[in-house]
Amino acid sequence: MDDVMKNWGFRSLGDFLAALFHPRVRGEKDNRSSRHRQVVAAFLQGRSNVAMADIIPLIYNHLKSRPKRLNTAERSAAFSPYKRLTQIRFAAPCLSAWATRIVGDAAYARVGKMARKPKDGSRNRRHLRASTNGRSPNTQVVDWEDVEFTVDELAHGYKDEDQLVWFLTECFAGSRKNGKVVVKKTRPHPVVCFRPFFRVSTAINPCKFNGDIALPIGLWLFATQAHIDVKRVLCRFGYSVSGSTACRALNTMTDSDLHRLKSQVQDVTARGEVEWGKISDNIQRYDRVYEHGIGRESELKVGTACTAFRLDACKPGAFRADDHIKRVIQNDRKNMTTESVYQSINWNHVDAITELHYARVLAAFIPHLNHLSPEISARFRTTLALHRLNPHKTILQPLGTNSEHQIENKEYQEGFFDFDRQMGVEPEKSDDLLSWSQGDGRLVTSLTTPNIYKSFRNAVSTPEVWHTKATNLNSNASNHYGPAASPDPSSLSRSSNATNMKRPSDLKKLASSTAGGILVLECDADLIQHFDDLAAKTAIPTLEDLLEHAHVLRECYATQAAYERAVDKSEHEEAEAHERFPEGTAWTAPCAPEVPLAGPDADAEMPEPTEILDTPSAPDIPEEPTATSQKPPAGPQTHKEPAGFNGDRVLSNSILFLREFGG
Structure with a gap:
């Protein structure tokens, strides 16, 4: 390096590097030799034994490239995006400031490209x-x-x-x-x-x-x-x-979807088919006025909302009005009885689904199932999928709400026509087509007019499935929850308290997950210890064992026959061995004598049980107050079973819940 500096006249290393990496200016003669150009190109392109990746760390980490602590001006210039690079003399701060601006410009350009x-x-x-x-x-x-x-x-x-x-x-x-x-x-x-x-x-x-x-x-x-x-x-x-x-x-988005819906409805109507139905419900919102004045009052705004849903997997001609009218004239419903409806239900499928739910609950209590027996989990999911309907996503299209009051007949009809207009229904082409509407139980009232469309002759209204399920769920909750502090083991309040689940404040707005959590068996220390012992012995139950136990649980605790055996001892004694209830410990209600449970060794003469219940099967029977007696305290009263009752009311109430909700 000394020879290069002395013999070739470079004043400093910087002059040498500037001459070494000086690029050829376009339009000017390149005075560099061929060897000079090749060496520089090999170094910059990484083809030499020492590349730029080796030189940059040597410069940046060199002890002489960093300013001293007292040189605050140079030290503060590190990574500076604004200070001119010619004013930064030390190599390390200059390199960091240069890299900062290179990265900033690249980030700005790339974000702009994304925009x-x-x-x-x-x-x-x-x-x-x-x-x-x-x-x-x-x-x-x-x-x-x-x-x-x-x-x-x-x-x-x-x-x-x-x-x-x-x-x-x-x-x-x-x-x-x-x-x-x-x-x-x-x-x-x-x-x-x-x-x-x-x-x-x-x-x-x-x-x-x-x-x-x-x-x-x-x-x-x-x-x-x-x-x-x-x-x-x-x-x-x-x-x-x-x-x-x-x-x-x-x-x-709404106009585009409504235009698409109208086109589809008009196309299928021209073919004489129906592919869309309606679900409507009343809506309301209370607009409160916080600053009252003349003409400003709080009011309840009511209206009707509707959603169109696509009818999939329907046979051609399924919604023809002539076939529907012929069936109405035949009046086959007069022959429908409770027994015929019962026979039309696929009870084998219902029982299989119920047993699979019980098997899944049992599997939840096996903490080592997924680790020791993954094949059991896979087989269980496969078996459950065989009995489960394939998931299907229904195509929905919300329609514009209106201010019609659904409860009033005339306004409900006007809302019906308004939703049909939004869907693109053409009345003159719909005389032989049915219109299926679902709601919360309100049916369309037929009118006598020459116009078939306006007479609602072809309108078929049925309760919406969601409303029916919600009503059934709320009914089960009202029948089985009982008081918040109920001591009755068959009440859902008692089970929810034992499992640390919050009791719903309004039983009319119950979520299915809340009641479903009660359906899960309460896990105690003995059950967990039992499965821990099985895991230690590598004796985890198989899927067949779980399904067998689930079948026994359903037969004994989730059928109508099980309920009859629980309330009548003679029915219990005449049942088969695997359907009989095992004898349990006696439950004593507060301030009440001991009541033995129904079982094979139960006494023939049972004392009158005293239980605190709040279910339809055990209504409260308060004593008649006399003129001198005081008013009984508020809350559930003591229920007394009639003379000769030899069943188990707590067990029967639990079976009713498992049968109604679990099925």
């Missing part, structure tokens, strides 16, 4: 418009499928699209262990890193850019009736689109 429309015209959900005036033929408007997303899916999409920008955001939010980024279970950083992407993209192009999640959040704020100030703040922060944009998007 621009694809040149190939491909559909990109970031650039979907809420509406269009039709001037641009290539405008892509939002659809319902575009607002369906998962944050994990969007985060992985951004990561695959631009790894540099993702790396920068991951440096801020990602946790590291041994120098590697780890994803935590709570607050995973991909969800956090996703937010800066759509926010900065929206900020770069706010006029023609709705982002991946800004438009869905705007629709969510509209659906939840968020305050206008919340919408404005989130819009200013870049989280959401404005309220007007969300409304335009909803109108666009």
Whole structure:
């Protein structure tokens, strides 16, 4: 190096490097030798034995490249995005500042590229418009499928699209262990890193850019009736689109779907078929006035909502009116009896499903099942799938609500016609077609008019399945829950307290998961210890064993015959051995004598049981108050069984619940 500096006249190492890497200027003569050009090209292209990856760490980590602590001006210039590089004399701060600007410019360019429309015209959900005036033929408007997303899916999409920008955001939010980024279970950083992407993209192009999640959040704020100030703040922060944009998007998607629905309804009507039905229900909202004045009063706004659903797997001509009218005239329903309805039910299928539910409950108490016997789990899922109906997604299309009061007959009819107009039903072409409407039990009243369509002759109304199931669920809850502090073991309140489940505050609005949790057997220490012992002996029950136990449980505790055996000792004694109830310990109600349970060794003469119940099978019978007697305290009263009763009321009530809900 000394010889090069002295003999060739370089004043410093910097002059030598500047001459070494000096590029050829376009239009000027290249004075470099062939050897000079080849050496520089080999080094810059990484074809030499020492590459740039070896030189940069040597320069950056050199002791002389870093300023002293007292040189605060040079030390503060490290990673500086604004200070001129010619003013930074030390190598390490200069390299870091140069790299900072290179990365910043690259990030800006890549985020801008993400915010621009694809040149190939491909559909990109970031650039979907809420509406269009039709001037641009290539405008892509939002659809319902575009607002369906998962944050994990969007985060992985951004990561695959631009790894540099993702790396920068991951440096801020990602946790590291041994120098590697780890994803935590709570607050995973991909969800956090996703937010800066759509926010900065929206900020770069706010006029023609709705982002991946800004438009869905705007629709969510509209659906939840968020305050206008919340919408404005989130819009200013870049989280959401404005309220007007969300409304335009909803109108666009609704008009598009209604136009598609009308076309489909008119096409099938021309073929003389029916492929769509309606589900309607009354809606209401109480608008409270907080600042009263003249003409300003709180009022209850009522209306009717309706949803059209597609009828799949229907035979051609299934909804022809002439065939329906012939069957109505035949009046075959006069021959329908309880026995005929009972015989029409596939009880084998119902029993198989009930037993599989019991087997699944039993499997839940085997803590080592998934570890020691995975084949049992797989076989169990396969067996359950054989008896389960294939999942099918029904196509739905919400219709516009109206202000008609469904309870009043005339307004219900007007709402019926309004929903048909939205669906594109043509009355003059529907004389021989049935219209299937479902609701909460209200039937359409037929009128006598010359017009077949307006007389509702072809309208068939049936209770909606969801309403029927909800009514049945609420009825079971009202019959079996009992008081909140009931000591009766057969009440659901007692079971919910034992399993640390909250008792519903309103039994008329019960979730199926709440009652389903009660259906699961209570797990005690003996049961867990039993399965632990089996696991230690590698004697985990097989699927056949679970199904066999489930069959016994259903026969003994979830059938009508089991209920009759529980309330009548003679029925219990005449039953087969596997259907008899085992003798249990006596349950003593508070302030009541001991009552033995029904069993093979039960005494013939049983004392009158005293139980606190709140079920229809055991109504409260309070004593008649006299003129001098005091009013009995509020709450459930003591129930006394009639003389000669030799059954087990607690067991019978439990069987009723398992039969009604478990089936």
